[in-house]
Amino acid sequence: MYVKRVIAFLLLLRCSKVQSMTLAGTKSYEELRAAIVDAENKYGLGGKVFLNSDELRADRVLRTMKQAELQSPNRGLPAAGMHFFDAKPLIESSAVFKVLKLMPKGAVLHLHNSAAVSSNWVIKNLTYRQEAKLCQLEERYYFTVRSLHNCPDNQTRSIHSIRAEQQQNDTDAFDIWLESLINMKMKPTRNRSASIDELWLDFESCFDAIKGFLQYKPFFEAYHWQLLHEFHSDNVYHIELRMSFARVFDADGKEYGPVEVAQILHRIVDEFRRQHSTFHGVKLILAKHKNMSDGELDSALKLYESLSTTFPGFVTGFDLVGQEDSNRSLKSFASLLMQPPISSGLPRYFFHAGEIVGYFSEANENVIDAVLLDAKRIGHGYALMKHPILWHAVRRKQIVLEVCPISNQVLGLVRDLRNHPASFYIAQNIPITITSDDPGFWDATGVTFDFYYAFMAFAPQVGLGFLKQLIWDSIRYSSLSDEERRNVTIIMETQWDAFVRELTD
Ligand SMILES: *[C@@H]1O[C@H](CO)[C@@H](O)[C@H](O)[C@H]1NC(C)=O
Ligand SMILES: *[C@@H]1O[C@H](CO)[C@@H](O)[C@H](O)[C@H]1NC(C)=O
Ligand SMILES: *[C@@H]1O[C@H](CO)[C@@H](O)[C@H](O)[C@H]1NC(C)=O
Ligand SMILES: *[C@@H]1O[C@H](CO)[C@@H](O)[C@H](O)[C@H]1NC(C)=O
Ligand SMILES: *[C@@H]1O[C@H](CO)[C@@H](O)[C@H](O)[C@H]1NC(C)=O
Ligand SMILES: *[C@@H]1O[C@H](CO)[C@@H](O)[C@H](O)[C@H]1NC(C)=O
């Protein structure tokens, strides 16, 4: 009620100068000012979250740390205003980061499997195995285990033997070069102002480079185990993973199709859960590249049907990926997506939409189509702010935006994350979830670095209530069943209480 009164008062202020003078006269300037600050804090995301007495104490501790860290050093930028590539060492030594790392982070809802694991682990582990090979095709390089259809045998060499040819003191340099194939920080675009198209070329080249490794079953298994390990170590308890379900083969040349690939992953997750009682699990979202024909979309939707009926509750959604402004718009696929060639009804859609600065392309309107196609969540929604009617609909329908701060920065949408539209979504109480998209390709292991920017750059005024809202919302907007939600809630409550205690001690 109080918030409503202040808002009503502010509207009056805007309408009638005379009236406002009279109203202002009834209260002191300072009182009114404080009322505005208070009303704004209560209005935004997390503003109404209940905090018990321990949480209130933890909130004060956290706010003090935050304030200290946001004071910019010698008129320079605080880490929250810097590009992640430059800020990473500062963030790692920050007190707020250490708290966020410790914090249970609920579910990560937007993550691409082949870009999820640290590039450094891929180099230090997978490329040191005997089976690892590298194929060179003109200026492009691809990791692989067997010869690729696009890369002839005579261009493919064992990485072990290439490494053996390096001088003793050059193997480090060789490994760094190898890593540059799958890491944006090491690309030439890093040190100059590159266009979004150039950044996406580099970005897609990372996916192309790693693809071959993930088609080999032993590598696929080790990689996904490492994925679970990196996120669980970051205090994430549930993951919804986007993947293409590409075929996998084993050492005997036996091939595994999409259903068997899902089975393999299911076994890995089960084994990981057996060993880590606080890890709840994984769900899979079939995500295909938008660079496709109607016929290919038709097959992809049929594949979704077969996977989701074989693994109900495990394969739970469908998405289309790729650079939006240079690929087909959602609108161009709309009729098929509205009436998919499947009997089990409309898939649960989790579309990437509005991952774009938002000018002059049909794809600029992808967010409209995502809403019309009844997407349960929207990947990014960066351009939604420019749609004054649509964001009301998104809030009313409680479609959560999967916000990926560092991804948006690395891919050139915004340099200083304090200018990210998520600030507006938070202020307008539009539901968001913080997630890391492709952290393996830019050294942002897990999701805590993204939380750092969300907490420090998006919303300077918020404290623990905001974080509490975010992590419980990540469970709320997941594809978990009611029973699973109850189970993960039990895990989370214990972890959260321990976290709050640790923060106040
Ligand atoms: C790769 O990681 C696995 C699992 O952590 C480990 O058992 C194996 O020894 C590692 N291999 C190399 C070559 O580092
Ligand atoms: C590699 O093999 C292809 C045929 O598969 C041949 O055209 C090409 O000349 C060969 N390249 C080299 C470097 O031997
Ligand atoms: C080590 O690297 C330096 C510079 O690249 C080179 O001059 C030197 O010969 C190398 N030493 C050995 C032992 O390979
Ligand atoms: C970019 O610049 C930094 C600092 O000047 C340098 O250390 C790094 O090697 C450069 N990276 C690339 C990919 O050129
Ligand atoms: C898009 O599809 C075309 C034709 O299938 C192919 O040549 C091209 O490499 C694809 N581009 C990407 C980025 O996948
Ligand atoms: C929930 O937890 C209980 C007790 O650990 C377990 O028996 C049950 O299978 C779990 N349910 C789901 C859906 O994970």
Ligand SMILES: CC(=O)N[C@H]1CO[C@H](CO)[C@@H](O)[C@@H]1O
């Ligand atoms: C069909 C289509 O427009 N495909 C384009 C998708 O975007 C990539 C670049 O990311 C282009 O190479 C494709 O031509």
Ligand SMILES: [Zn+2]
């Ligand atoms: Zn994505």
